[in-house]
Amino acid sequence: MTQNIVFSEKALELRAKAREIADKYVRPAAAKHDKAQEYNHEAAKAVAEAGLFRTFVPEEYGGYGAGVLALSCVAEELAKADSGFGVAFAVNALGSFPIILGGTEEQKKEWLPKIAAGEKFVAFCLSEKFAGSDASGLSVSATLEGDEYVIRGEKKWTTNGGVADYYSVFCVTDSTSKSRRISAIMVEKGTPGFTVKKVEDKMGIRCVPVVETHFDGVRVPKSNLIGGRAGVGFKHAMMTLDYARPGVAAQAVGASQGALDLANVYANRRKQFGVPISNHQMVQYMLANMAMKTEASRQLVYAAAAAIDEVGPSPANSKRAAMAKCFATDVAMEVATDAVQVFGGYGFMEDYPIAKFFRDAKILSIYEGTNQIQRMVIARHLIREAGELEHLQEFIPTEVQESYEPDSVPQA
Numbered sequence: 333m334t335q336n337i338v339f340s341e342k343a344l345e346l347r348a349k350a351r352e353i354a355d356k357y358v359r360p361a362a363a364k365h366d367k368a369q370e371y372n373h374e375a376a377k378a379v380a381e382a383g384l385f386r387t388f389v390p391e392e393y394g395g396y397g398a399g400v401l402a403l404s405c406v407a408e409e410l411a412k413a414d415s416g417f418g419v420a421f422a423v424n425a426l427g428s429f430p431i432i433l434g435g436t437e438e439q440k441k442e443w444l445p446k447i448a449a450g451e452k453f454v455a456f457c458l459s460e461k462f463a464g465s466d467a468s469g470l471s472v473s474a475t476l477e478g479d480e481y482v483i484r485g486e487k488k489w490t491t492n493g494g495v496a497d498y499y500s501v502f503c504v505t506d507s508t509s510k511s512r513r514i515s516a517i518m519v520e521k522g523t524p525g526f527t528v529k530k531v532e533d534k535m536g537i538r539c540v541p542v543v544e545t546h547f548d549g550v551r552v553p554k555s556n557l558i559g560g561r562a563g564v565g566f567k568h569a570m571m572t573l574d575y576a577r578p579g580v581a582a583q584a585v586g587a588s589q590g591a592l593d594l595a596n597v598y599a600n601r602r603k604q605f606g607v608p609i610s611n612h613q614m615v616q617y618m619l620a621n622m623a624m625k626t627e628a629s630r631q632l633v634y635a636a637a638a639a640i641d642e643v644g645p646s647p648a649n650s651k652r653a654a655m656a657k658c659f660a661t662d663v664a665m666e667v668a669t670d671a672v673q674v675f676g677g678y679g680f681m682e683d684y685p686i687a688k689f690f691r692d693a694k695i696l697s698i699y700e701g702t703n704q705i706q707r708m709v710i711a712r713h714l715i716r717e718a719g720e721l722e723h724l725q726e727f728i729p730t731e732v733q734e735s736y737e738p739d740s741v742p743q744a
């Protein structure tokens with residue numbers, strides 16, 4: 333089903349503000365922060381002052397309630413200037429969605445206004461050393477002792493770790509249960525026993541810290557259990573990823589557009605064989621492919637985001653979000669690769685931003701669910717949808733129909 337994409341006034345206003353901040357604070361400082369692996373606090377302050385953290389927070393809790401489409405527009409603009417800063421922004425939405433989608437009224441009132449104001453930054457702690465794609469196998473535990481949960485274990489790859497004030501931590505609260513094993517608990521920076529142990533040295537998105545977070549008997553009040561009910565954490569994690577994936581996909585669109593723009597400008601200035609290389613058909617071929625794929629990604633991402641804003645969580649939207657994430661992030665890598673090619677030898681040098689676009693692009697197809705996992709999600713939904721196509725049965729060879737065993741079809 334196709335989706336109408338309608339931009340609210342607010343979404344357009346937020347996009348314009350994001351573009352301004354990207355031009356003023358993000359792009360000019362991108363190389364410096366990448367090299368030093370330093371967070372761009374100045375740009376984050378500008379983002380907070382412009383109200384961009386209010387984009388994804390509902391109005392009742394101090395936000396603009398502008399939705400996933402507006403969030404995607406902002407993430408795209410920031411990532412166009414610096415993919416790493418795009419993530420540094422969007423991860424706040426990722427960490428907030430468990431509260432927005434599953435938190436109690438008191439929790440929303442307590443945490444969301446500070447996030448909306450940009451006073452508190454957020455991180456999302458799902459992955460562990462031995463639980464990546466199979467996040468359900470996580471082992472950090474939270475044991476109820478009186479009125480407190482005591483958290484023990486280590487999380488891996490926490491983006492924004494150290495910078496963030498709030499951490500949505502997915503823990504095992506009932507190791508005997510299969511379906512209600514996991515809960516999400518909010519841990520605040522500075523809680524005794526909570527530490528950042530290893531700041532990763534990364535290939536790309538180097539301006540945003542990705543760390544190990546350690547929980548050595550961290551005690552938090554029982555009221556920090558997100559949703560106030562144990563055992564629903566995995567469901568909230570999956571819903572969160574469905575909501576956040578258009579944002580990652582939008583980062584990819586921004587990264588593609590940023591690389592394409594640079595390649596386009598370069599191709600008009602660099603002369604070989606007496607003419608700008610943009611005269612050569614094989615360079616035009618690359619530029620045209622980059623532009624087509626970027627625009628196709630953009631439309632897919634906006635459609636997925638608009639559908640989530642209109643309908644909320646649904647199997648169709650889960651498939652749309654996975655398709656947008658997978659397609660747009662694969663495209664970002666392809667476009668960055670071609671952009672380096674257009675730049676020739678200069679493209680391989682760290683003196684110019686195009687090499688950074690290439691390094692930054694790779695992570696997009698790995699985090700928030702690898703693109704293999706996205707394809708699994710898409711295929712499972714497709715296989716289930718085949719049940720709705722019974723009217724096509726008559727076009728299937730009789731012998732194939734006769735050998736059909738419904739139980740042997742993969743379960744969605």
Ligand SMILES: Cc1cc2nc3c(=O)[nH]c(=O)nc-3n(C[C@H](O)[C@H](O)[C@H](O)COP(=O)(O)OP(=O)(O)OC[C@H]3O[C@@H](n4cnc5c(N)ncnc54)[C@H](O)[C@@H]3O)c2cc1C
Nearest residue numbers: 456457458459464465489490491542698699700701702704
């Ligand atoms: C820079 C960075 C930032 C991150 N930020 C966060 C964060 O903020 N919060 C957080 O919780 N996590 C974060 N992650 C973790 C990220 O989501 C995981 O790295 C990702 O989900 C993959 O898990 P893994 O690295 O353990 O790889 P694995 O799961 O071990 O996968 C290795 C390979 O096997 C493939 N594979 C695995 N299972 C299957 C299967 N069933 N079928 C086909 N192929 C399969 C994968 O696609 C991949 O190619 C981050 C990771 C990185 C590198």
